[in-house]
Each structure stands twice: as C-alpha cells, then as structure tokens.
Amino acid sequence: MRYLPTGAQMKQGDQKTITEMGMPSMVLMERAALSVVEMMESEQLDLKKVLVVCGSGNNGGDGFAVARLLHLKGYAVDVWFVGKESSMTEETRLQKQIAVHYGVPVKERVGEDCYTVIVDAIFGIGLSRQVSGTYYNVIENLNQMDAIKVAVDIPSGLSADTGDVLGIAFAADFTVTFAFQKIGMLFGMARKLVGKLVTASIGIEPSVYDGRGDVCYTYDRTDLKNLLPARDPDAHKGNYGKVLLIVGSPGMAGAAYFSAKAAYLTGAGLVQIYTAKENQSNLQQLLPEAIITTYERYEEEKLKELLEWADVVGIGSGLSMSETAQHLLSTTVRCAKKPCMIDADGLNILSKDRALFEKLTPDCILTPHMKEMAGLCGHSVKELKEERFRYFQEFLGSIPSVCVMKDARTLVGRDGRPVYVNTSGNQSMAKGGAGDVLGGMITGLLAQKIEPYEAGTLGVFLHGLAGDAAQKKKGSYSVLASDILDGIAEVLTAESTEMILREKC
Numbered sequence: 151m152r153y154l155p156t157g158a159q160m161k162q163g164d165q166k167t168i169t170e171m172g173m174p175s176m177v178l179m180e181r182a183a184l185s186v187v188e189m190m191e192s193e194q195l196d197l198k199k200v201l202v203v204c205g206s207g208n209n210g211g212d213g214f215a216v217a218r219l220l221h222l223k224g225y226a227v228d229v230w231f232v233g234k235e236s237s238m239t240e241e242t243r244l245q246k247q248i249a250v251h252y253g254v255p256v257k258e259r260v261g262e263d264c265y266t267v268i269v270d271a272i273f274g275i276g277l278s279r280q281v282s283g284t285y286y287n288v289i290e291n292l293n294q295m296d297a298i299k300v301a302v303d304i305p306s307g308l309s310a311d312t313g314d315v316l317g318i319a320f321a322a323d324f325t326v327t328f329a330f331q332k333i334g335m336l337f338g339m340a341r342k343l344v345g346k347l348v349t350a351s352i353g354i355e356p357s358v359y360d361g362r363g364d365v366c367y368t369y370d371r372t373d374l375k376n377l378l379p380a381r382d383p384d385a386h387k388g389n390y391g392k393v394l395l396i397v398g399s400p401g402m403a404g405a406a407y408f409s410a411k412a413a414y415l416t417g418a419g420l421v422q423i424y425t426a427k428e429n430q431s432n433l434q435q436l437l438p439e440a441i442i443t444t445y446e447r448y449e450e451e452k453l454k455e456l457l458e459w460a461d462v463v464g465i466g467s468g469l470s471m472s473e474t475a476q477h478l479l480s481t482t483v484r485c486a487k488k489p490c491m492i493d494a495d496g497l498n499i500l501s502k503d504r505a506l507f508e509k510l511t512p513d514c515i516l517t518p519h520m521k522e523m524a525g526l527c528g529h530s531v532k533e534l535k536e537e538r539f540r541y542f543q544e545f546l547g548s549i550p551s552v553c554v555m556k557d558a559r560t561l562v563g564r565d566g567r568p569v570y571v572n573t574s575g576n577q578s579m580a581k582g583g584a585g586d587v588l589g590g591m592i593t594g595l596l597a598q599k600i601e602p603y604e605a606g607t608l609g610v611f612l613h614g615l616a617g618d619a620a621q622k623k624k625g626s627y628s629v630l631a632s633d634i635l636d637g638i639a640e641v642l643t644a645e646s647t648e649m650i651l652r653e654k655c
C-alpha cells in the first residue's frame with residue numbers, strides 16, 4: 151500500500167518527521183539532494199554542464215544542495231537563482247551559503263551557455279497560486295532549451311493536488327519525488343509533464359499518516375498476497391459464495407456473459423444469471439458453467455426466491471431502462487438484504503428514482519463511470535473532472551454505500567474511509583464490456599465474503615492488472631473485454647502459484 155498525499159499533507163508529513171522523530175530539516179534536504187544526484191548518475195545523464203534553477207522555498211534549497219553535490223563530484227554546475235532574497239526560507243538561505251562557500255557559481259541570469267542537463271528546483275509542493283511574470287518567463291525559457299530536464303520533487307508549475315498546470319509548468323524528462331508520489335501526479339497533465347518518475351526514500355516513513363482517514367492511497371502488485379481471500383484445501387463450491395447476476399435485457403447477452411465469467415474467474419463458487427428469455431440459448435453455449443434462469447416479464451415472487459438463494463447480487467449490466475428493469479432493481483434494492491453491486495442501467499434507473507436512492511444500504515456498491523456519476527450526483531462530467539475529489543467526497547457523504555467512480559484513474563470510497571486511487575490498468579481497456587467485467591469481478595469478491603469497500607478496491611486493482619496483462623499480449627488498440635477475462639486468469643494464476651510455493655517453503 152502506498153500513500154498519495156496532497157501538497158499540504160506532504161508538508162504535514164515533513165513537519166511530523168522533523169518535530170516528532172527529531173530528524174533535522176537539513177538532513178532531509180541532504181537526502182533529497184543525494185537521491186536526485188544518484189538518479190542522474192544511474193540514468194547516465196550527460197552531466198558535462200548542468201544548470202540548477204532555484205527558487206526561494208525549500209525546493210530551491212534542495213536545488214542548491216544538488217548543485218553542491220555535483221560540483222564536489224567534479225561536474226561543471228551553475229546555479230541560476232530566480233527567487234527573491236527576501237522570501238528565502240532559513241534552510242534555503244543556508245544551502246545557498248554552503249554552495250557559495252564550496253565555490254558553486256550562483257548567477258542571477260544565464261547567458262548563451264549550453265547546458266546538457268537542467269535541474270528545476272523553482273517550486274515544489276509549496277506552489278500556491280498561478281505562475282506569472284518573471285517565473286512564467288523563466289519556465290517558458292527552460293522548456294525551450296535543448297537539454298535533458300530533471301524536476302526536483304515535482305515539475306514547477308504543476309499542482310501537487312490536482313495535476314493542473316497553474317499557468318505554465320516545467321516539462322520534465324525525469325522527476326525525483328520525495329517520500330511519496332503526490333496525488334496530483336496521477337491526474338491531468340501531470341502524466342505527460344513528470345516524465346520518468348523515481349520516488350526516493352529520504353527518511354519520511356509511511357507511519358506519518360497512520361490513523362488518518364484523509365490521505366489517499368493505492369495498491370501495488372506486492373499487496374496482492376495480503377489482499378486475496380485464502381482458498382481452503384477442503385473447500386467446496388458453497389464456500390465461495392452463490393452469485394446472482396440480474397443482467398442482460400433482450401439482445402444484451404454479452405453483458406451477462408462478461409460479468410458472469412468474470413465472477414467465476416475471480417473465484418466465486420456458483421453463478422446464476424437471471425436474464426431475458428431471448429438470451430438463454432446464447433448464454434448456455436457461451437458459459438455452460440453458469441445456471442441460466444430467465445424472465446419474459448417481471449415476476450416478483452420468482453425474483454424474491456432468487457434473492458433468497460443468493461449470497462450476493464450484481465444488477466444492472468445491459469439491463470435497459472424498461473419497466474421490467476425498473477421493477478427488478480426496485481425489488482432488489484428494497485428486499486435483497488445482502489451485498490449488492492449496482493452497475494450501468496441499474497445506476498441510470500437509480501438516478502431517476504430518488505425514493506429508491508434513499509433505500510441504498512452499507513452493503514451496496516455503486517460502480518458509475520463519469521457520465522453515470524453525473525446523473526447520480528447532479529454535476530456535469532466537466533465539473534467532476536475538474537474537482538473530482540470534492541464531488542466524490544460530497545457524494546459519499548450522501549449515501550451509506552461504497553462508490554467506485556470509474557475513469558482513467560478510478561476512485562473507490564465510502565464515507566469515513568480513505569479514498570483509494572487506482573494505478574493499475576491502461577488505455578487499451580477503454581472498450582465495450584470492460585465495465586461488465588469489473589462488475590463481475592467485484593461481485594465475485596463479495597461472494598468470497600470480502601467486505602464491500604475492500605471488494606471495490608481489490609476488484610478495481612485486479613481489473614487493472616488484468617488489463618495490463620491483456621495489453622502486453624494485444625497492445626494498446628486490440629484488447630477486447632474477453633482479453634481482460636484472460637488477463638484475470640493470468641494474474642490470479644501467477645499469484646496463486648506463488649502462494650502455493652510460499653506455503654510449501
């Protein structure tokens with residue numbers, strides 16, 4: 151698990167390390183600078199002539215220390231100080247003095263010199279407003295220079311909170327960020343401007359955020375072994391849960407197939423599909439492992455019987471907005487009394503039926519993409535993209551359920567729990583059927599008695615890993631939902647083989 155702090159949260163982490171651990175700020179700064187130099191050497195950058203551009207804040211202090219370390223290693227380095235003497239921090243003032251004492255040239259302007267590497271230490275996480283005036287011109291100038299560009303902590307001009315460019319931003323080839331990747335680096339323009347990212351450990355430990363519910367986090371592949379439900383050697387299919395999927399209106403057998411197969415592949419014991427009669431023969435051929443039960447019209451008693459049979463329910467994929475679909479959703483939400491994943495048309499119906507919306511329980515998981523989310527929360531997609539965390543948190547505050555807001559960076563949350571930000575997956579997954587697969591996976595995890603919030607976070611993470619496996623085989627254009635299904639098996643096979651090996655050791 152990795153924390154993804156905002157700029158302000160990172161500053162609190164710095165301060166906690168300084169005041170509670172007794173780690174001097176100058177030591178953190180030294181380690182930060184050492185990690186930048188180490189990256190430049192290990193990447194074998196051409197360090198013939200380096201320009202370090204420093205601002206007045208502590209980011210500038212890191213820059214002065216980088217310049218001194220390079221100078222002491224025998225590289226030709228110039229510092230260009232673009233900040234204001236009057237607003238320098240104590241540490242930066244000291245770093246500047248030390249650099250000067252060691253003989254590092256500090257310039258107030260740079261001429262026609264050619265530099266092979268430019269190090270940007272103008273603004274870090276302390277950037278607090280739009281970049282304008284001289285700073286704007288400096289960054290514009292640097293971006294035009296023909297050299298390898300290295301950013302210290304974060305490219306100057308990029309918001310550590312949102313990934314927005316505040317006026318202009320340094321376009322880095324490499325960024326060395328300290329302690330944690332900042333949340334803004336995952337969104338907006340950041341992915342293009344950060345370049346190759348190195349996260350350097352400088353003595354600020356993850357425990358600085360322990361016990362806080364407000365810092366976002368993500369998973370890495372190494373987390374899987376702690377997240378996946380154990381498989382008991384004495385188990386039978388009943389141990390892994392009975393899934394009821396209420397999916398697929400006439401002609402939408404595909405949605406039913408993808409979600410049911412995904413639930414099975416993720417480990418569910420038994421899957422029953424409740425679908426329109428027209429889909430029966432297709433589904434029987436596509437997925438003989440599933441029980442297929444059909445409807446021609448809404449039958450309340452039949453539905454209640456099925457809800458009674460199931461341990462968990464998934465509803466919505468390809469369901470349509472018909473009257474039958476509305477009855478199916480309404481009865482499910484009101485009567486299921488068990489974990490229930492609501493997707494696609496289920497969400498569209500919900501957004502038009504506020505009385506039903508009020509009936510959501512802590513056992514429900516909603517999985518809207520941005521357009522469906524717009525319908526649910528009443529903000530446009532543009533507004534959601536601009537202030538995704540604000541509106542997501544606001545929505546979570548209005549429901550007792552878990553919400554999985556799907557986008558290039560999917561968010562998972564529940565009121566009172568930290569927001570999970572997904573970092574697995576790739577652009578090849580933007581295809582029809584991918585969402586049905588995710589819904590099936592989450593339902594499959596619920597069936598294995600994983601709590602809704604954890605089923606959401608793990609389901610989204612695994613889905614992304616499955617997409618990454620698919621992209622390795624099919625590239626960025628040709629991945630289909632069926633390739634993501636194959637990816638699930640690939641990821642879980644690799645993981646369970648490792649688990650078996652670990653148990654035998």
Ligand SMILES: NC(=O)C1=CN([C@@H]2O[C@H](COP(=O)(O)OP(=O)(O)OC[C@H]3O[C@@H](n4cnc5c(N)ncnc54)[C@H](OP(=O)(O)O)[C@@H]3O)[C@@H](O)[C@H]2O)[C@@H](O)CC1
Nearest residue numbers: 164175178179207208209273274275276277278279280303
């Ligand atoms: N011990 C630690 O804390 C450690 C910190 N570390 C390093 O410190 C960095 C954070 O340092 P920081 O907090 O001093 O802020 P920083 O990003 O240098 O900039 C603030 C300065 O910029 C100014 N300013 C802001 N926006 C502006 C704008 N648009 N246009 C113009 N000016 C603007 C602002 O001015 P003000 O708002 O006060 O007027 C202030 O002078 C962090 O990223 C990491 O690199 C590491 O060494 C690890 C240990």
Ligand SMILES: [K+]
Nearest residue numbers: 270273304306
């Ligand atoms: K910077």
